[in-house]
Amino acid sequence: xxxxxxxxxxxxxxxxxxxxxxxxxxxxxxxxxxxxxxxxxxxxxxxxxxxxxxxxxxxxxxxxxxxxxxxxxxxxxxxxxxxxxxxxxxxxxxxxxxxxxxxxxxxxxxxxxxxxxxxxxxxxxxxxxxxxxxxxxxxxxxxxxxxxxxxxxxxxxxxxxxxxxxxxxxxxxxxxxxxxxxxxxxxxxxxxxxxxxxxxxxxxxxxxxxxxxxxxxxxxxxxxxxxxxxxxxxxxxxxxxxxxxxxxxxxxxxxxxxxxxxxxxxxxxxxxxxxxx
Numbered sequence: 001x002x003x004x005x006x007x008x009x010x011x012x013x014x015x016x017x018x019x020x021x022x023x024x025x026x027x028x029x030x031x032x033x034x035x036x037x038x039x040x041x042x043x044x045x046x047x048x049x050x051x052x053x054x055x056x057x058x059x060x061x062x063x064x065x066x067x068x069x070x071x072x073x074x075x076x077x078x079x080x081x082x083x084x085x086x087x088x089x090x091x092x093x094x095x096x097x098x099x100x101x102x103x104x105x106x107x108x109x110x111x112x113x114x115x116x117x118x119x120x121x122x123x124x125x126x127x128x129x130x131x132x133x134x135x136x137x138x139x140x141x142x143x144x145x146x147x148x149x150x151x152x153x154x155x156x157x158x159x160x161x162x163x164x165x166x167x168x169x170x171x172x173x174x175x176x177x178x179x180x181x182x183x184x185x186x187x188x189x190x191x192x193x194x195x196x197x198x199x200x201x202x203x204x205x206x207x208x209x210x211x212x213x214x215x216x217x218x219x220x221x222x223x224x225x226x227x228x229x230x231x232x233x234x235x236x237x238x239x240x241x242x243x244x245x246x247x248x249x250x251x252x253x254x255x256x257x258x259x260x261x262x263x264x265x266x267x268x269x270x271x272x273x274x275x276x277x
Contacts, residue, residue: 018163019134020045021127021222023056023120024063025075028113029106035062036148038139042067045137049156054131055139056123078122079115082234082253095193095247102193107249117249120217121234128227135162136220145218145272158275165266165274166221172263173221174254175271176213191255192248194241199255205240206233208260215254218268219275229257 024038032038039062046053046066053067060069072078085091089111096102107114127134138144146152166173179196186196191214194202203210220226230253237253258265 017052018159019052019054019131020137021054021056021124021131021134022137022139023116023123024059024139025057025072025116026059026062028116029110031106031110032140034059037143039063041142042139045154049154049159051156051159052131054127054134056127075115075119078119078126081122081125081231082118082238082250084235091242092247095242095245098245099189099193101189105193107193114247114249117217117251118238120250121230121253124222125227125231128222128224133221133223135166136217136222138218141218141272142276145268146276152276154275155277158277161277162271162274171221172223172226172258172261174215174258174263174265175218175220175268176265177216177268179210179212179214192252194246194248194252198241198244198246199252201244202237202240202246202252203256203259205243206237206256206260208256210259213255213265215251215258215263215265216268217249217251217254219271220254225261226263229261230254233257233260 022042024034024042026034039059042053042055043062043064045051046064054070055063055067056070056072057063058071058073060071063069079088092114093108093111096105096108102108107117124136142150142152142154179191179199181196189195191199199214200210234253234257237256241248241252257263
């Protein structure tokens with residue numbers, strides 16, 4: 001198994017190849033079978049398509065030898081890119097519990113789960129240092145969008161079409177879902193614990209203008225521009241979330257950064273259709 005940074009950097013130099021990066025961490029979400037929900041999809045991807053795959057994980061034994069794994073047993077330094085607070089667990093729980101609806105969220109029920117979410121930003125920064133521009137692919141993307149019993153899977157042709165989409169775009173590309181205004185419900189949580197109005201407040205505080213879409217982390221083209229903005233501004237966006245007594249996930253941060261810096265985006269459903277067709 002190859003896992004050194006020099007090997008990955010060398011592999012990434014071929015412009016005809018697409019580097020895919022993902023992450024799987026066991027022990028944070030007991031309501032999901034890590035192998036079935038996450039690792040199995042990535043193993044099938046590594047074994048059936050000729051695509052470079054790098055996985056950050058605390059369980060490298062779950063993965064095929066065709067995947068490159070980086071073992072990480074402590075997410076603290078990655079989470080600290082966003083939030084360096086010794087009382088982060090209790091603060092998160094308090095802030096997320098501002099509305100009863102949020103108490104059903106997985107990140108409220110499992111105290112340390114949000115560390116995985118927030119750490120994805122630091123992992124993207126680290127991955128870019130190792131391999132350059134890459135496609136981030138959430139490990140459980142197909143299961144989350146299509147369901148565990150779907151017979152659809154990634155195709156080589158689909159990844160080639162996605163690569164062509166990158167080449168025509170020459171910039172950042174994120175997956176989007178609709179941001180819907182419901183006048184009488186805009187004060188209620190609707191996006192990872194924050195309301196429509198909350199997200200507008202945070203955006204304005206960060207000098208961003210919201211549009212009709214939120215960023216979701218299912219997949220993204222991660223570039224030097226994107227990681228520089230994440231590294232510089234993710235913690236300040238999170239600070240604004242905390243200032244209004246709220247807490248969310250990395251997707252709240254990415255949404256504000258996209259609004260501020262005009263990252264390109266396509267609907268999550270469309271991108272899933274592309275990579276599975």
